[in-house]
Amino acid sequence: MLTESLPMSHNCAVDGVEKIPCRVFCHASDASRAIAGQIAALIRGRAGEGRTCVLGLATGSTPTGVYDELVRMHREEGLSFQNVVTFNLDEYFPIRPEELQSYVRFMREHLFDHVDIKPENAHVPDGTVSGESVADYCRRYEEMIEDAGGIDLQLLGIGRTGHIGFNEPGSGRSSRTRLITLDRVTRRDAASDFFGEENVPARAITMGVGTILAARQLVLMAWGEGKASIIAQAVEGEISTHVAASFLQEHPNAQIVMDEAAAEHLTRRREPWALGPVDWDDTMIRKAVIWLAKKLDKPLLKLTSEDYNEEGLQDLLANCGPVDSLNLRVFRHLQGTITGWPAGKPDHAKQPGDRSQPGDHIFPKRVLIFSPHPDDDVISMGGTLIRLVDQGHELHVAYQTSGNIAVFDDDAIRFSEFVGEFNRRFGVDPERTAQLEAHVDEFLKQKSPGQVDSEEVQFIKGVIRRTEARAATRCCGVPAERLHFMDMPFYETGRVRKKPLGEEDIRITVDLLREIRPHQVYAAGDLSDPHGTHRTCLAAVLRACKEVENDDWFEDCQVWLYRGAWQEWGPHQIEVAVPLSPQELLRKRVAIFKHESQKDRALFPGPDPREFWQRAEDRNHGTAQLYDKLGLAEYEGIEGFVRWKGEML
Known part of the structure; x- marks a missing residue:
């Protein structure tokens, strides 16, 4: 029966290369x-x-x-x-x-x-x-x-x-x-x-x-x-x-x-030009030229006609050359992505020839960073966050979930003991304090692997993540009143598996956007998160942005996507590259260290055994080194961003 098979698209199988029919969807x-x-x-x-x-x-x-x-x-x-x-x-x-x-x-x-x-x-x-x-x-x-x-x-x-x-x-x-x-x-x-x-x-x-x-x-x-x-x-x-x-x-x-x-x-996807003619749009041109430079370990401006021809890019050279113009086109694009002013410059800092960006007339800006967990902001874009604060922008951070399941039981016991000691010292409700300590101790001692925490334990673990988030952003210069703990309902199951994204999650996000009326929004575009929380949080932000897109303030708002601890944008995808100095990377590391419950050994590390700060620094170093090898300026680290263009997950 015809209805028993998925309809095959025109590129469903690539003869001689793909040995299983494949179908690729946007999302x-x-x-x-x-x-x-x-x-x-x-x-x-x-x-x-x-x-x-x-x-x-x-x-x-x-x-x-x-x-x-x-x-x-x-x-x-x-x-x-x-x-x-x-x-x-x-x-x-x-x-x-x-x-x-x-x-x-x-x-x-x-x-x-x-x-x-x-x-x-x-x-x-x-x-x-x-x-x-x-x-x-x-x-x-x-x-x-x-x-x-x-x-x-x-x-x-x-x-x-x-x-x-x-x-x-x-x-x-x-x-x-x-x-x-x-x-x-x-x-x-x-x-x-x-x-x-x-x-x-x-x-x-x-x-x-x-x-x-x-x-x-x-x-x-x-x-x-x-x-x-x-x-x-x-x-x-x-x-x-x-x-x-x-x-x-x-x-x-x-x-x-x-x-x-x-x-x-x-x-x-990796080398489509090896399979036949392709549509040489700007993104594909950048992808091919950067691929060639990386393969030959050459700076962009040193690529020759022979390099293109010998590596199967004759069609690109014939349609988009000559070679010097082609190399320079990609080089100038990458050069244009680099900015030390991710939210634009004040008038006194603007120089003749500076590239004009939407919203450049607004300074300082209101900036809203959505962080799926209480540490993704500093792990993923901590250097840019610090830069935005230092440059005088009104920066808000919205922590979309409590992150309470990612706290070890020992930390919950330690914090309940701290509360008990504090309350006893100052005579705060000793009976209730003793009950709380006894409950936490007894519950966690008898807890079986994977058992859902009690409401009290979940609350304590959530408080731990909140205090760490406050400490991290405090050392970055973000006032406590600009932190927003959303505690989105889809997450609050006490389990790794979450509920589907619901209307209440969207409403909370829409309300926050309309309260702050940001000129810039940053959201986690990292879909490699092994637990799916990033994907759900991104869907909430994008759906909320669609809902407010006709608000008058949204006309001046840009939405940027950052990557998390698992993956970085490819150089052909990056639209804004924020260079980081050694001192800024060190400040970023200090902010990540404030998340003590995730330090040394995170409860849910995913497939990568490195600590989150190591993943972040290696990723930032790697992007900077790639830009350097392609012939651009040498930096200690780079954080990359891609602008959201209205598409939905």
Whole structure:
């Protein structure tokens, strides 16, 4: 049936390079809706024929957008799951179904409890079977799939090791459902869900590669820059047991659906000119010329005609040359991005020939920085923040979430003891003080891994993050009255998994924008955040900006996107590059150090073992060194920004 496959775009497969059909969407939300539409068409088609639809399902943050859309279609469009049978890919072992990290619980919360699927038709591997009977159970799981008629469509995510399901490196093509030991990288990636790598189960039950390949259709999803490298290996590399996802190359009806960030390392995105003619717009020209300079380790202005021709850029040179003009065009663009005045200059500092920018007539400006967590402001753009304050602008920082789940229990105990000592010294409600100390001590001693904190403990952890944010911005010169703690409701679950972005989140953001009426807004455009909070916070800011775009003050407002601790903008993307001196980088480091609960060892470090200040400095040094190698001025560090142009996630 035609309706059983995603429509292929004209660039869906690149012959000879991409060995799995790929479809790239601007945003993960668009891709999720397309996949949900495919699944809905399959369900309805099977129902119309009086047949069962058998779906293989995945867990994790990647498919949640698909499940959200399926739930919406059930509620608003009458999509029924009465004829649907599901089999999930995997489950941790051992684990009880009611535990927070259980995939049984995940599926109930994200899909099963919100649609009309029959409970007996929803299958998730059982993490409670005994070790002696797990092999027999896995054989029965295979038999249940076979008895249901086989899987019609299997949803897949991909791990950093290239695993599909929990088929770690070394999993063979013929492997079936079994108990497997998890790779160290996989356990580290799951650490945030379990509040520490030491709490992650060492094993899991997973469908095998052979089980997955037996499905009639395979749809693998990937979002964000963090998946770009492994996607390129799976799609363009050789089939290997080291990258289980590469076995999809052998499937007759497999496809990979991704957002632009996850596609960035594919040849079609990394070097599209190697595949055929391209549209040489300004961005593509910059990307190609900078790519050439980096590949040859040459400054931009030293590139020659021979360099372009020998590296496959003859078409660029022929259409946009001569070579000196082409080199100078890109050089001048990069040179023009560098500014020590990120919010514009006062009249007395302006020089003849200064490039005019929108809003240059306003000085000083009201500047609003949105920080997803209480430390992203100084980690991601601390140098620019310091520069803006020093230059006299009215700077506000809005902390979108409390960040309370990212605090160790020991810190909560320490702070409750501090409150107790203080209250006893000054005779403040001794009975209530004793009750609080006893509750915190008893609760945290008996707390199981991953258990949601009590309201009192959550509050204490939130206060810890607030006081650290105040200390960090205080040393940057930001008055306390210009800090705004939004505590957006979507975050306040006490768990790593959050609620969907809601209207109350948008209203809070809109109200703050209208209160401050900023001339500049900075928001985190880092979609590689492994926990998804940055993506949700950015969506809130952009939706709020759309809502206020007709306000009179917004005409003079610019929205800039910064990157977080995981990724930096590419040099061809950067529109404003703020150079940092050694002293400014040191001040930035001091501000980051004020976040003591995240120092030395953060509770949720993500896949990068470095401390946040090290990631930030290495990123700033790296951007500066790249500008230097391209032939521009040498700086100690650079923070890059891209202007929001009105597109939505």
